[in-house]
Amino acid sequence: MRYTLIFLIFTITLFATNGEMVFKSYCWGCHHQSATAFGPSFEEIATKRSREEIRAMVSDPEGVSKVFGYKRNAMPKLNISDENLTAITEYILSFKPKGKK
Numbered sequence: 001m002r003y004t005l006i007f008l009i010f011t012i013t014l015f016a017t018n019g020e021m022v023f024k025s026y027c028w029g030c031h032h033q034s035a036t037a038f039g040p041s042f043e044e045i046a047t048k049r050s051r052e053e054i055r056a057m058v059s060d061p062e063g064v065s066k067v068f069g070y071k072r073n074a075m076p077k078l079n080i081s082d083e084n085l086t087a088i089t090e091y092i093l094s095f096k097p098k099g100k101k
């Protein structure tokens with residue numbers, strides 16, 4: 001039990017640092033954590049999208065932005081690894097304001 005907990009904390013920390021790195025190298029400039037930039041803020045995204053939706057959007061912005069209701073797709077497809085995709089998805093979701101679903 002104790003090991004599970006340590007492992008869990010370890011993975012969460014790992015995701016947090018990786019996610020932040022992915023954010024700074026690929027997303028920053030177009031997205032900010034809490035302010036709207038060229039694209040919506042992570043706080044806004046985390047509030048209205050699920051984990052699967054975020055993953056889908058980052059993997060295929062052209063196809064998914066239409067589904068999300070954007071008329072024009074301005075987000076480019078970024079070739080990021082599956083590992084980084086998981087990290088950035090968790091990072092975005094960590095901005096979900098407390099108490100909101």
Ligand code: HEC
Pocket residue numbers: 022023026027028029030031038039040045048049053054057058061065068070072073074075076078080088
């Ligand atoms: C060149 C600018 C640019 C970059 C770089 C970029 N985005 Fe975007 N992103 C946008 C824009 C603009 C939109 C609005 C939809 C569109 O135009 O396609 C968007 C939309 C999104 C959405 C969906 C928003 C919604 O309505 O829920 C997600 C999720 C997202 N971006 C995540 C990311 C992540 C994660 C990265 C980095 C790995 C990233 N974006 C990099 C510009 C960018």
